[in-house]
Structures are given as C-alpha cells and as structure tokens.
Amino acid sequence: MAWRAVGKKGINASLFRALAPAPQGHAAGLNSASTFDLEVKSITASVKWIPEFSFSSFLWGSRYCKVLKNEPLIRYFHASPELLARKKDEEALGLKIHKKENTKGKFVKREKKTQPPVEAPYVPKLKRTSKSSQEKIVEIFDGMTIVELAKRTGEHIAALQDILINVGESVDSEFHPLSIDIAELIAMEVGASVKRMHASEGAEILPRPPVVTVMGHVDHGKTSLLDALRQTSIAAKEAGGITQHLGAFVVSMPSGASITFLDTPGHAAFSAMRARGAAVTDIVVLVVAADDGVMPQTLEAIAHAKAANVPIVVAVNKCDKPAANPERVKIQLASEGLLLEDMGGDIQVVEVSAIKKTGLDNLEEALLLQADVMNLKTRVDGPAQAYVVEARLDKGRGPLATAIVKAGTLVSGQHVVVGSEWGRIRAIRDMVGKLTERATPAMPVEIEGLKGLPMAGDDIIVVQSEERARMLSEGRKKKFEKDRLLKISDVRAEALEQLEEVPLRAEMPIIVKADVQGTVQAVTDALKTLNSPQVFVNVVHVGVGPVSQSDVDLAQACGACIVGFNIKSPPSSVSMAATQASIKILIHRVIYHLLEDIGHMIVDKAPGTFETQVAGEAEVLNIFELKGKSKAKGGDVKIAGCRVIDGCFYKSSTMRLLRSGEVVFEGTCTSLKQEKHDVEKVGKGNECGLVLCNCDTFQIGDIIQCLEQVVRKPKFVSSESGAVCIEC
Numbered sequence: 001m002a003w004r005a006v007g008k009k010g011i012n013a014s015l016f017r018a019l020a021p022a023p024q025g026h027a028a029g030l031n032s033a034s035t036f037d038l039e040v041k042s043i044t045a046s047v048k049w050i051p052e053f054s055f056s057s058f059l060w061g062s063r064y065c066k067v068l069k070n071e072p073l074i075r076y077f078h079a080s081p082e083l084l085a086r087k088k089d090e091e092a093l094g095l096k097i098h099k100k101e102n103t104k105g106k107f108v109k110r111e112k113k114t115q116p117p118v119e120a121p122y123v124p125k126l127k128r129t130s131k132s133s134q135e136k137i138v139e140i141f142d143g144m145t146i147v148e149l150a151k152r153t154g155e156h157i158a159a160l161q162d163i164l165i166n167v168g169e170s171v172d173s174e175f176h177p178l179s180i181d182i183a184e185l186i187a188m189e190v191g192a193s194v195k196r197m198h199a200s201e202g203a204e205i206l207p208r209p210p211v212v213t214v215m216g217h218v219d220h221g222k223t224s225l226l227d228a229l230r231q232t233s234i235a236a237k238e239a240g241g242i243t244q245h246l247g248a249f250v251v252s253m254p255s256g257a258s259i260t261f262l263d264t265p266g267h268a269a270f271s272a273m274r275a276r277g278a279a280v281t282d283i284v285v286l287v288v289a290a291d292d293g294v295m296p297q298t299l300e301a302i303a304h305a306k307a308a309n310v311p312i313v314v315a316v317n318k319c320d321k322p323a324a325n326p327e328r329v330k331i332q333l334a335s336e337g338l339l340l341e342d343m344g345g346d347i348q349v350v351e352v353s354a355i356k357k358t359g360l361d362n363l364e365e366a367l368l369l370q371a372d373v374m375n376l377k378t379r380v381d382g383p384a385q386a387y388v389v390e391a392r393l394d395k396g397r398g399p400l401a402t403a404i405v406k407a408g409t410l411v412s413g414q415h416v417v418v419g420s421e422w423g424r425i426r427a428i429r430d431m432v433g434k435l436t437e438r439a440t441p442a443m444p445v446e447i448e449g450l451k452g453l454p455m456a457g458d459d460i461i462v463v464q465s466e467e468r469a470r471m472l473s474e475g476r477k478k479k480f481e482k483d484r485l486l487k488i489s490d491v492r493a494e495a496l497e498q499l500e501e502v503p504l505r506a507e508m509p510i511i512v513k514a515d516v517q518g519t520v521q522a523v524t525d526a527l528k529t530l531n532s533p534q535v536f537v538n539v540v541h542v543g544v545g546p547v548s549q550s551d552v553d554l555a556q557a558c559g560a561c562i563v564g565f566n567i568k569s570p571p572s573s574v575s576m577a578a579t580q581a582s583i584k585i586l587i588h589r590v591i592y593h594l595l596e597d598i599g600h601m602i603v604d605k606a607p608g609t610f611e612t613q614v615a616g617e618a619e620v621l622n623i624f625e626l627k628g629k630s631k632a633k634g635g636d637v638k639i640a641g642c643r644v645i646d647g648c649f650y651k652s653s654t655m656r657l658l659r660s661g662e663v664v665f666e667g668t669c670t671s672l673k674q675e676k677h678d679v680e681k682v683g684k685g686n687e688c689g690l691v692l693c694n695c696d697t698f699q700i701g702d703i704i705q706c707l708e709q710v711v712r713k714p715k716f717v718s719s720e721s722g723a724v725c726i727e728c
Contacts, residue, residue, distance in 0.1 A: 138187050141197040142180040146171075149183055155190050163189045167471065181463055181472055188479045196461070198385060198407065206380050208441040209250070210371040211280060211404060213262040213310075215301035216287035221317040224354035225287060226251070226263055229364075248389050248402060248444035249431045253364050259371075260404065260442050262389070280387045280404055283370050285363075286314045290324035290351070294332040302336060311374070312338065313348050313366050320353040378441045384408035386460035388418060389444070391453055391517035393544040399423075399453040402446050403460055410439040410447070410462070415469040419458030420480050422473035423450035424466065453544055456518040505536045506605055509560035510598070511551055512542045515567050520544060523565050526595055532714055532726035534606040537598075547585060549574055556581045561601070565594055599716035602726055608711040616647030616684070616706040623698050624689070638696040639671075639689045642704060649682040649706045655692055658703040665695045666707075 138152045150157045161171045163186050187194045214222045230251045252258050284305040305312050316326045339345025348366045352359035390402040412428050426449030428436050439445040463469045514520040520542045531537050540558055547562055547570040555562050561584040578585050588594035622641040651672040657665040671691040682688045714726050
C-alpha cells in the first residue's frame with residue numbers, strides 16, 4: 001500500500017503544478033500547451049501502476065485543449081468526455097447555449113420595456129368531457145383483465161389499479177382476471193356505461209318457451225284475445241275498458257305447450273311500455289281490428305318490433321263483425337312494408353275472433369311454428385339474468401318487481417342488484433300468486449325483498465354477497481345522479497342560449513302518483529307532451545303509492561297540483577290538509593280523463609297571445625272642415641262623416657285609414673260624436689263623425705277600420721288515437 005500512497009501524492013503534486021497560474025513575467029500559463037504536456041507525462045508515470053484510477057477524461061482533455069485556447073481551460077477539467085462532446089455538437093448545430101456575461105458590477109439593471117404586452121388568445125387544455133364518457137358503452141364480461149378493461153375504457157392501467165385498490169380488491173398483476181361486478185364498478189368510476197356479456201360455455205343449454213308480446217292499437221281486442229286463450233275475463237274488470245298496465249302470464253295451450261304472453265296497453269301515452277315489451281320478447285303478435293284497419297298505434301307497434309329485430313305474427317281480430325274486411329287490412333299492412341305470406345312474404349296472418357273464439361288454434365299453431373323456426377334455447381343453470389317488466393309498492397310486502405327470467409335460474413334467498421337498488425330475495429311468486437323456490441327461463445315471476453323500488457326496464461343480476469350488492473348499488477346510484485345532473489346542466493345551457501328567442505312561459509308544477517312504476521313513467525311522458533310555448537309542464541316529483549301528507553307539503557311549497565292515477569283516494573286528513581292549502585288533488589282511473597283535465601288546466605293557466613283584430617269598419621260619406629279661430633285654440637280640423645258598415649267603433653281603439661286597400665294612416669281617435677254628442681261606442685248601421693290625431697287626408701269613399709287587442713288562448717286537442725296536444 002506504500003506505493004499507492006506515493007502515487008497519490010505524486011498525482012496531487014502534478015495536478016497542483018498543472019493547474020497553478022503562471023508567475024508574473026512568464027509566458028507559460030494555463031493556456032501553455034508545452035507546460036501542460038510535461039505535467040501530463042509526469043502524472044501518467046505516477047498512475048501507471050494504479051489499476052482503479054481512470055485518467056482517460058484527463059488525457060482526452062489534454063488533446064482537446066488546443067481547440068479551446070480562448071476559453072479558460074479549468075472550467076472543463078470537471079466535465080466528462082460525453083458532456084464535452086455534447087457541448088461541441090450543440091455549438092456545431094447552432095443551438096442556444098446559456099453563458100454568463102462578464103459584467104463589472106454584481107447586478108445588472110434590466111431594461112424597461114415600453115411596448116405593451118401582447119394579448120394572446122387563451123387556449124384551454126384538452127380535457128375529456130363527462131358527456132363523451134357518458135355516451136361510451138363498454139362491454140364487460142366475467143374474467144376480463146385490467147389491460148383489456150383499460151383498452152375498452154381508454155384509461156391508463158395505473159388509474160384502474162388505483163380504483164381497484166379503493167374498492168378493496170388486491171392487485172396481483174395487470175393480467176389478473178376480474179369478476180364482472182368489479183369490472184362494472186371500475187367502468188362506472190371512470191364514467192362509462194356498461195353492457196354485461198354473459199358466456200354460455202360449459203352450461204346446460206335447453207329449449208325454453210317463447211315470450212310473446214301482444215301489441216296493437218287501443219280497443220282492437222288485444223286483452224279480449226288473451227282472455228279467450230286463457231279462458232278468463234280481465235277486460236271486463238279494467239277501468240274504461242282499456243289496458244293501462246303491462247301484464248305478464250303463462251298460457252298452457254291445448255297441445256301441451258306453454259307460451260309466456262305480455263299484454264301491452266294500446267293508448268298513445270303508453271309508448272314506453274310497448275317499447276319495453278318489444279325489448280324482452282321473442283315474437284310480436286300484432287292485433288289489428290278487421291273493421292278498423294291500420295291505426296297510429298299499429299304503426300308504432302310495427303316500428304318497435306322492427307327496432308327490436310323481432311318477428312311479427314299478424315292476428316286480424318273482430319272478423320265476426322258485419323263491417324269486417326280482412327283483405328283491406330292485409331293491403332294496408334303490405335303498404336307499410338310488412339311482407340305477408342299471402343303476398344309472397346314470410347309474415348303469417350291469422351284471422352281470429354276473440355268473442356266467437358274462432359281461429360285460436362290457427363294462432364297457436366302459427367306461434368309454435370315461429371318458435372320452432374327460431375330454435376329458442378338458453379342457459380338453465382348458473383346465476384340468473386332477468387328483466388323487470390313492472391314494479392309497484394305494496395303496503396304490506398314493500399317494493400315488488402314483476403320480472404321475466406331470460407337465462408339461468410333465479411333462486412329464493414339470493415342477493416340481487418336491480419338497477420340501482422339491491423336486496424335479498426325473500427319470496428318468489430308466480431303470476432297466480434303461488435310461492436315458488438326458483439324461477440326458470442321465460443317464466444314471469446314477482447319477487448319481493450328489495451330495499452327500494454326499481455325502475456321498469458331494469459336488469460336483475462345475481463351477486464355473491466350482501467357487501468358486493470351494496471357496493472354495486474351505491475356505484476350505480478352515484479353514476480345515475482352524475483348523469484342526471486349532467487343532463488340538467490346541458491338543458492340549462494341550451495335554455496340560456498335560446499333565452500332571447502323563447503318568450504317567457506308560465507310554469508305548471510305537477511306531482512304524479514300512480515299504482516306501478518311503469519304507469520308513473522307513462523303518465524309523466526304523457527304530461528310532458530302537453531308542453532306548449534306558453535305553459536311549461538314541470539313534473540317536480542313522481543312516486544308509487546297513494547297520496548301522502550309529504551306530497552301535500554311538497555305541493556304547498558312549490559305551488560303544484562297532485563295527480564293520482566289508478567290509486568285509492570287519499571285519507572280524509574290528507575284531503576283536509578290539501579283543501580286548507582288550496583291544493584288540487586286529481587284522482588283518475590282512465591288516462592283519457594286525466595289528460596283532458598290537465599289539458600283544460602293548462603289552457604286556463606296560459607297567459608295567451610295578444611292579437612290585433614278588426615272590431616268594425618266604417619265608410620267615409622262626407623268631410624267637414626272646422627275653421628280654427630286662433631292659434632292658441634288650434635288650427636283647422638277635418639271631421640270624417642262615416643257610417644259603420646260592420647261591427648262596432650270604440651273611441652279608445654286604434655283607427656286605420658284604408659284607401660283602395662292600402663293603409664294610408666294608423667293612429668288614435670281624438671273625438672267620436674253621434675248627433676252632436678260625445679260617445680264611446682257606435683254600433684253597426686249608425687252614422688258618426690270622428691277626428692283622427694294628426695290626420696286630415698280624408699277622401700270620400702275611404703274605409704276606416706277600428707282595431708282592438710284581444711287575448712287568444714291555446715286549445716286542447718285530442719285525436720281519435722288518443723294523442724293529445726296544446727295548439728297555440
């Protein structure tokens with residue numbers, strides 16, 4: 001180790017001599033290449049036996065010193081060859097290199113800029129809008145990885161892993177498979193809507209009964225046809241003789257086969273119910289009355305079936321009536337684009353009569369044939385997938401949901417998530433009301449045990465535990481509220497943009513209460529169609545069940561009226577409270593009467609529009625001139641002697657002078673006399689004299705019109721198909 005210490009001492013001495021400044025009077029210094037070369041040789045001799053000492057950068061600097069003669073060499077001894085080469089390349093490329101300027105003082109005084117600052121336009125940073133993420137629909141499935149979910153949502157893997165940790169799941173790897181519930185939670189957290197995809201690999205696939213939806217125009221005999229098929233009489237019990245609910249039941253055919261039927265209402269207000277029926281069905285039975293033909297709701301039912309890509313079987317009902325004309329119905333359907341079998345197409349047409357019960361066997365055969373062609377099979381085992389057809393609130397049993405199982409088996413006691421609500425299935429009942437332990441595919445059932453009332457049209461999914469069900473429900477509620485607020489903000493933004501164009505409208509707040517969730521939605525949609533340029537129908541609250549005291553308090557706070565549909569009359573205490581607060585409570589069982597009453601209320605509340613109309617006309621028969629006695633009392637005045645030929649003349653109204661059909665003057669009347677008496681009104685057939693303000697250009701034969709401002713109220717219009725509107 002002695003040689004190592006001596007070597008280091010020699011290196012230190014050589015470095016000191018190489019870096020020391022030259023004495024005064026000597027030419028050699030830091031920039032002297034000869035002195036520098038001698039010192040380098042001595043240092044090299046000292047470090048020859050030190051293997052761990054690297055002096056390549058120092059020797060490289062000695063070769064480079066000739067290039068940097070104008071620069072102090074000491075500032076480059078600490079730099080590596082890579083940094084020196086980088087500096088050389090930057091200078092060769094003309095890149096800007098920051099250098100300290102040699103200044104005499106310590107501080108440099110900045111120059112004051114006299115030019116005004118340049119106003120550059122603000123460019124906002126590119127951000128992902130919540131609206132675009134809301135419109136994105138991500139398909140998820142059980143066992144997908146974080147990498148695949150990141151690709152579908154467009155998010156970073158690290159962001160999804162953070163969300164996964166927040167929901168309490170362990171992150172082993174980015175290729176770790178996720179359950180479908182966790183994948184939905186992550187997708188909802190980033191603001192995307194999800195569509196669940198279920199695989200049937202390894203499951204038992206068996207045939208299932210078809211789900212048939214009966215659709216058509218109002219009063220064409222849909223429910224009567226179903227009554228004839230199942231030998232009951234529901235149509236006689238329905239209010240007004242029309243269906244106002246979405247009913248589901250199983251009918252056992254004489255051949256032994258079973259078919260699940262959905263009966264949809266035909267009134268125009270229940271369009272959403274028909275759309276839900278078409279979404280869950282396999283076959284649509286289009287009922288058309290032979291004596292009435294194709295009507296508006298018939299065309300709407302065809303559109304719903306085509307949108308859902310569902311085959312159609314046409315049932316021409318009421319063929320027993322004298323005015324029945326099935327051939328005319330077939331021609332009308334063909335003109336609407338339905339390719340019937342009689343005309344070379346593939347759509348079956350069956351002529352039936354619900355009253356005489358004729359043609360029912362042919363209808364059953366047509367439905368089973370169509371089901372055989374479709375080869376309806378589904379997964380029987382495993383967790384169930386179901387669809388909520390209707391939901392209602394029962395006083396003793398709580399929230400109830402009518403559902404149809406699409407795949408799997410729904411078992412009592414399972415934890416389910418229905419839309420944004422969750423619960424544990426306490427009981428399953430079939431449509432007769434009989435308790436059952438499980439529900440198989442295509443079976444309509446009523447489940448109870450939910451914590452809240454779901455929306456009609458929600459999907460039912462089975463989860464593993466109560467914790468998972470609660471977590472998924474909270475995530476869906478959070479996203480639903482976020483989407484709702486975003487929709488409200490978009491509507492407000494559009495309203496602010498059109499604020500100058502749209503006139504002020506009167507607001508009519510309404511609280512809607514109904515017996516089931518689907519009816520609430522149908523009534524709400526029907527009331528919104530009554531919006532007009534003068535009155536805005538604002539549905540402030542909706543609910544299922546009878547009118548309560550809280551509804552009255554809310555109506556009193558916002559000045560709303562309460563509309564109850566197909567519910568019981570409120571208790572006497574609630575009615576008295578509403579009467580004292582001057583709140584109207586309208587209870588109806590038929591949708592026609594409900595819309596008619598609300599329509600008349602809207603007409604009464606509408607402010608109306610001011611219009612100018614002609615109240616009377618008079619013809620100028622003679623002209624009289626009254627000479628002015630002095631300038632103080634006024635100049636000459638011309639008086640038009642007229643006869644009223646139509647209507648009445650009012651002194652306070654605006655007058656219009658017409659000559660050969662053209663307007664010559666329009667202004668106020670300063671004097672109206674009849675037989676030398678000042679009057680306010682002159683009727684038809686009477687003569688009068690009038691003076692117009694600042695007008696003395698009368699000629700015999702001119703026509704003077706009396707104009708008045710009238711308030712024109714809107715009209716409530718109801719068509720034969722049930723559609724209603726407000727015409728302004």
